[in-house]
Amino acid sequence: MDITAELPGRVMEVAVQAGQTVRKGDVLMALEVMKTRVEVRAARDGRVNHVAVKESDEVRMGTLLVRLAP
Amino acid sequence: MIYPETRYLFSGDQYLTVEIGDDMTLESNFKVLGLDLAIKAAKIPGLAETLPGWRSILVHFDSLVIDVDALVAALREAEESGAGAEAVPSRLIELPVLYGGRYGPDLPYVAEANGLRSPEEAAARHAASLHWVGMVGFTPGSPQLKFLDETKRMSVPKYTRPRLYTPEGCIGLGGSITAIYPVVSPGGYQMIGLTPVPIYDRFQSLPDFEESPILLRLGDRVRFVPLTPEECDLIRQQVRECTYRISIKEETVTLEHLLRSRGAA
């Protein structure tokens, strides 16, 4: 499952890495969107396949952030 | 210096900056204060409000009501009228301060930077001078104050990286300018103490805030009164109960007298 950015901003912190297991609601990363900290959470349980961004990357609407398996 | 000729500068299309000089001296500030009074008295049509500062006045106007050239002409006329340049209203206001301790963690550094033996000495020096409000703004009611007694003046650099958090009521020193933080905000001034008295009362619940939610204005003189922690708690209680009365004396000062008397009226 692809988790993409809903809003345009900058990556502040990446809280997970590839291979990590996450539960629904876990914080995957924090973005700065218009001076507001926005947390990106796992929509369901899974395992992080791929983290597509790193700290201070610019993200736009639709930018891939994290790929979760399954 | 005060410029030989006042500069009138565009600040967008709805504002003009009237710049009388480039420093933070009492002379410059006094000229600004006098000019601001003269501009207000002139009741220029289309002029919405003025924001006086250390050495300039930001004039907000409606460009659809008054032509820029007509506005500048009216402002020059106000300047030439010289009204208010001699004596200006100036209130003497007492603000109690708990120096040092938890809310003044930088007081030891201020003492050291000024060759003083102890933080207590730095606090005493700060409180021994009257302080002149030369500008208000940035956050609601936040003043910038200047030592009126040159012999007591202290100076410190600001933080190289501003803090993310400054508590409400914090007294800060940056350069030799004292600032008071009316609301929680980031900040770069050295924290030397805290006043339990609000300088921004958004609900206007304290008796002295009936006319305005902000306490201080340009031209006010502030006496910082050192407190013990117990006295501070008592005042906090009175503030919470909305009974605390601030000591405010309406006076008039002339520049000449101010310089001679170090701030006393």
Add this chain to the structure above:
Amino acid sequence: MSAPALEVMEPGFLSTVQDLGRKGYFAAGIPPSGAFDRFALRVGNLLVGNPPGEAGIEMTLMGGRFRALRAAVIAITGADMGATLDGAPLPRWEAVPVRAGSELAFGVAQTGCRAYLCPAGGVDVPSVLGSKSTYLIGKIGGVRGRPLRAGDRLDVAPGARATAGHRLRPSLIPSYGSEVELRVLLGPQDDHVTQASVRTFLSAPYKVSSKADRVGYRFEGAEFQFRERAKAVEAGSDPSNIVDDGNAIGAIQIPGGKEAICMGPDGVSMGGYVKIACLIAADLERMAQAKPWDIARFRAVAHAEATAALRDSLARASEASLVK
């Protein structure tokens, strides 16, 4: 007699009640606030028969969900957030009747950044220091000085007359892109900056950063070089320092020569950094619709053009612009 008319189910990213702003407190450090896109608020109000300066809801980047507690007439203006009324597309720039129990939903702004929800009669919140506008730093105005929250019930004053179906002339509907031209007047401290930097400022693309909000928009791009000048005592050691003076709304500061920061409606009233230029009043509404990573290009204009642009913006937001 007001009654609760709108319930906030979800507030969205940042929604606040705004009218056309607070006057007379700038010297106190309280900025005007008010709708960032004044054109959109004015038109929204006119569409529902309100005076143009009535209070409405400003939604930022991603709007929320609202339930109508009674029948009302509303207008949505500004950014396209894919507005729906009970699931069906809700047209913008038009007065639309809603029934009691209807749900209004807004998503992410596809174009633009800020949308306005204007109910007939206007949002009825207490006036603080002469305005209903929310000033977040000062915690005054709007709903108790804060953004809207789920569960808020907003009163709406009774509307003046039925205007359902009124819409803005299609030719006047603004279109928002990912590039925006922002017109400025140079100064007051453009003389502190090298000619080359001024030329770059007026030709190079600047990117809206993620640090952009009602207080100000930061733009990333070519840095600025300062001219050699005698330093004013007490201003500070950096060449971008000046003795603090007043900031116009729209003033563009360049601290350290690194970024251009343009003051928005909640802009701080004074600053100690060189101001290279100021946005013209008419273009605040353009900046209001820019979002992070959009490209801005600054163009210098003379005062006469700025005044004409303001007159034009006001003319476009008038009764004559509506199709009834």
